[in-house]
C-alpha cells in the first residue's frame with residue numbers, strides 16, 4: 001500500500017475500446033504503476049500490454065485479485081459487469097475506478113457506494129467530460145456568476161454509435177451530459193423528476209434515439225438529446241443564462257466555447273395600465289452585445305482523471321466524480337427508464353441515500 005512516496009499499483013480490467021485509454025494514462029503517470037491488464041480475452045490484454053510497458057496479462061478478475069499485488073483497479077468492461085467486478089474488488093480491499101455508467105441499475109450502484117464507504121475505500125466514476133478543459137472552464141464561469149442565473153440547458157450528443165448489447169442509448173450516452181450538469185451546476189444534478197421519450201426505429205430491442213427533459217432549480221429546464229443513428233456527429237451544449245449564453249461545441253477545437261452577451265431582457269418595471277399582453281410586450285428587450293471565446297488550458301482529461309483518483313486515495317478528499325456524483329447520474333437514468341416505460345410521463349427521481357454519501361461538494 002502507498003506510503004506517500006511509492007507509486008500506487010493499479011490494474012486495468014477490460015482491454016476493449018476504452019480500456020486502452022485508461023491503461024495509457026496510468027502507464028504515463030509517475031504516481032501510478034500499471035501492474036496488470038486483465039481481460040477474459042487474453043490476446044486482447046496481451047496486445048494492450050505490449051503498448052503500455054508490458055504489465056502482467058491476466059485472464060480473469062479472480063486471478064488478478066488473488067495473484068497480483070494491486071492497490072486499485074480500473075474497470076472498463078461493459079456496464080452490466082461493473083457491479084460484480086467492483087464488489088469483488090472492494091471486498092478484497094481495492095480502491096475502484098469504474099467507467100460510466102457506474103452500474104446498469106441504481107440499486108447496484110448504491111450497493112457499490114455503500115461497500116466502498118464501509119471499507120473506507122475510494123470508489124470513483126470515470127465521468128471523463130468533467131476532467132476536460134472546457135467543462136472546467138464552464139464550471140468556473142457558472143460558479144463565478146458570468147452567465148447569471150441558469151435559464152435552460154440544451155445538450156445534443158448524436159452520431160452513428162455502436163448499439164450497445166447491454167444498455168440503451170440513455171444509459172450509454174446520457175451519463176456524459178448528466179455528469180457534466182452535475183459538475184457545472186452549483187447545486188449539482190438534483191431534478192425532482194424527468195420525462196423521457198425514446199424510439200427504436202430499427203428494431204434493435206432498445207431505445208436508440210432519446211430525449212430527456214427535466215426541470216432544474218429556479219424554474220430552469222434541461223433537455224438532453226442522445227442518438228446512435230445520426231450520420232453526422234454533434235456534441236453541443238447550450239447553456240442559457242440571465243446574463244449571458246454559453247455554447248460548448250466540443251467538435252470545434254478552434255473555438256470550443258463561445259460566450260454570447262446576447263439574449264432577452266425581461267424588465268420588471270410595473271406598468272400602471274395595460275393588460276397582461278401589453279405588459280409582457282412592453283417589458284421585453286433584446287441584448288445584442290459581443291461574443292467571446294475564452295482560452296482553454298490544454299491537457300488530456302484522462303491524465304487529470306487518473307491524477308484525481310490518486311489524490312482521492314492519498315488525501316481521502318472526494319473527487320467531483322465520486323460515488324455520490326455517480327449515484328446522482330444513476331438516479332436520473334433510472335427515472336428516465338421508468339418514464340420511458342410509462343410512455344414519457346414524468347417520473348420522480350429517487351435521491352434517497354445520495355446525500356448520505358456526500359462528504360463535500
Ligand SMILES: NC(=O)c1ccc[n+]([C@@H]2O[C@H](COP(=O)([O-])OP(=O)(O)OC[C@H]3O[C@@H](n4cnc5c(N)ncnc54)[C@H](O)[C@@H]3O)[C@@H](O)[C@H]2O)c1
Nearest residue numbers: 014015016017018019039040041076077078079099100128
Ligand atoms: N468515458 C468514456 O468516454 C467512455 C467511452 C467509451 C466507453 N466507455 C465505457 O467503458 C466501458 C467499456 O466499454 P468499451 O466500449 O470499451 O467495451 P468493449 O466491449 O469494447 O470492451 C470491453 C472489454 O471487457 C472485456 N470483459 C468483459 N467482461 C469481462 C470480465 N468479466 N472480466 C474481464 N474482462 C471482461 C471484454 O472481453 C472486452 O475486451 C463501458 O462502461 C463504457 O460505457 C466510456
